[in-house]
Amino acid sequence: MEKLEAILSSKLLPMSQKLQRNKVLAALMEGFIRTSPITLGIAFITIVGNFPIPGWTDYLTKIGIFQHVEAITNGATGVFALYVVYSLAYSYAKQLGSNERNSAIISLASFIMLMPQTIATTVMQDGQAVEQTIGALKLDFLGGQGLFIGMLTALLVTRFYAFLSKKNIMIKLPDSVPPMVTQSLAPVFVVTIIFVLVFIIRVLFGLTASGSIFQFFIDVVNAPLNSLVASPLSIIIIMEVLAVLWFFGIHNAVLQGPLGAISMTMVVSNIAAYQQGQELPYLVPSVIYMGMYAAGFMGFVTFFMIRSKSAKMKQLGKLSFIPSIFNITEPIMFGMPIILNPIFFIPQVCTQLIAGFVTWGLTTTILPINLNPTMSLLPWTTPTFIKMPFSGGVNYTILMVICMLIGIIMWYPFLKIADKKEYELELESEKMKAQETEAEMTAEEIQA
Numbered sequence: 001m002e003k004l005e006a007i008l009s010s011k012l013l014p015m016s017q018k019l020q021r022n023k024v025l026a027a028l029m030e031g032f033i034r035t036s037p038i039t040l041g042i043a044f045i046t047i048v049g050n051f052p053i054p055g056w057t058d059y060l061t062k063i064g065i066f067q068h069v070e071a072i073t074n075g076a077t078g079v080f081a082l083y084v085v086y087s088l089a090y091s092y093a094k095q096l097g098s099n100e101r102n103s104a105i106i107s108l109a110s111f112i113m114l115m116p117q118t119i120a121t122t123v124m125q126d127g128q129a130v131e132q133t134i135g136a137l138k139l140d141f142l143g144g145q146g147l148f149i150g151m152l153t154a155l156l157v158t159r160f161y162a163f164l165s166k167k168n169i170m171i172k173l174p175d176s177v178p179p180m181v182t183q184s185l186a187p188v189f190v191v192t193i194i195f196v197l198v199f200i201i202r203v204l205f206g207l208t209a210s211g212s213i214f215q216f217f218i219d220v221v222n223a224p225l226n227s228l229v230a231s232p233l234s235i236i237i238i239m240e241v242l243a244v245l246w247f248f249g250i251h252n253a254v255l256q257g258p259l260g261a262i263s264m265t266m267v268v269s270n271i272a273a274y275q276q277g278q279e280l281p282y283l284v285p286s287v288i289y290m291g292m293y294a295a296g297f298m299g300f301v302t303f304f305m306i307r308s309k310s311a312k313m314k315q316l317g318k319l320s321f322i323p324s325i326f327n328i329t330e331p332i333m334f335g336m337p338i339i340l341n342p343i344f345f346i347p348q349v350c351t352q353l354i355a356g357f358v359t360w361g362l363t364t365t366i367l368p369i370n371l372n373p374t375m376s377l378l379p380w381t382t383p384t385f386i387k388m389p390f391s392g393g394v395n396y397t398i399l400m401v402i403c404m405l406i407g408i409i410m411w412y413p414f415l416k417i418a419d420k421k422e423y424e425l426e427l428e429s430e431k432m433k434a435q436e437t438e439a440e441m442t443a444e445e446i447q448a
Contacts, residue, residue: 023095024155028249028340031088031154036316036335038083042076043323043331045069052326052382077330079142081150085111089154098162099187106191107157110198111150114205115141116212141214144251149214151249157194164190221245230262235285236356238262239292240349247348249339263289270373280371284360287369287399290391291359292352294384294403295410298324298332304415305332310422313415326381336418343418351410355403362402367395 049069050057060066086104093103119136122129140146165187201213210216238259242252252259266282266289273280280286302324305317313336320331338344363369375391384404388397 023092025340027088027092027095027155028151029337030091031084032249032334032337032339034087034091035080035083036331036337038076038080039330039334040319040323042073043328045072046077046328047323047326047381049073050326050379050381052379052386054378057379074139074143077143078139080144081111081142081146082108084147085150085154088151089158092155092158093162096158096162098158098165102187103158103161104154106161106194107154110157110194111146111153112137113195113198114149114153114202114213115146116214145218146214148248148250149217157198160194160197161187161190164193221250230265230282230285232284232288232360234262235288236292236353236360239289239356240353243296243352244349246333247339247345267373267376270371270376274371274373280373283369283371284363286371286373286376287363287392287396288356288359290387291399291403292356294388294400295352295355295407298329301411301415302332304412305419308415308419308423310419311426312422313419325383327384328381341418343414343421347410347414351407354410355406358406359399359403362399367399369396369399371396 049060049066049072057066060069085108089107090100090104093100115137117135117137118133119138120131120133123132124130141149205211205213205216208216210219242259246252266286270280270282270286298320302317302321305313306321308314308317316332316335320335323329323331333339336344338348369392371392372390375387378387384400388400392399
């Protein structure tokens, strides 16, 4: 293992350091880290509101609490793309030496301008259902489904703002005008140009069958997967695509079309066959799905982080451990971040792929599974280790443990590399602080 870590360190660390000198990647990593207080802060309410006890959410709904839980979670993760746009634009502007606040707020405005702003709904009038179009923003596009377009908007708008600003396309104001007013009014021409371009983009995508750039992106990503059926290979392909997209910051919600259709087909058909005592039609695909899910479990990632040398990783691991047990991975994905971090590309992309084929092979050969598909109806926050014994007995539990071990083996060396890198940065920072303190003390002694 030490030899493997040494080889990976010699190859990955120089590449990682080179990539992180890229202003776009540096801004992306900083931008995501800045949003981690939101994902960490909302974890407790999310767990309590969706606690894995049958009937719990129904009870909260009955007493009028669940609507407030939803409101709080929607205000945090439901509109997460908004926070990413602002944070990313701010970080990128800082890298470019441009005005951070102007870049952030203009990017945020551009993002909302590109968004569909009407929703077709059904209302009751005089006892009859009537189709009506109302002015509203779709929550899906403010959250996971809009995350990639938000990132793209923040980067392009900020870059273009910095470019135009350097061309001195600014309103010249006298020196007597306060700096805050100057910074607000000077870029009016620049902002006008940006908004005109946003308008043109909105109109062009409005002419497509998708109707907006948001839906266009979803349709393009989903198109190759819509024809897939619920087969072992299809599940592996979709889960692998999810892992790759997640690494690049594209939320799983973008693929809810094909993934939702396939998972619903498997769940409904398996439960119907199970209740009638028949063979499950989608046994192997369902087990592969759960095996790949188990391999991607972030609990062991946070456990190793708690035991790391780096203060940053140790603290983040402690804060993320409980949420990860309940399948809430955003704190670790955005806080580390794993997203767009070149050190974690291999484990993020390859772990579930390996687990998928291992699960497929074992299930069809030496580890036959008697699956109870009704366990898939448990709340999504149910810990994986609780689901295992009730979902398929001993063989199923063994299989899921094997998948978790694959995850541990794949992630461990890369976490060690990241820990080493962070620890060295922290030591260097402490050394610089000590030198600054010593210099200040020396200066004070000279003055005395």
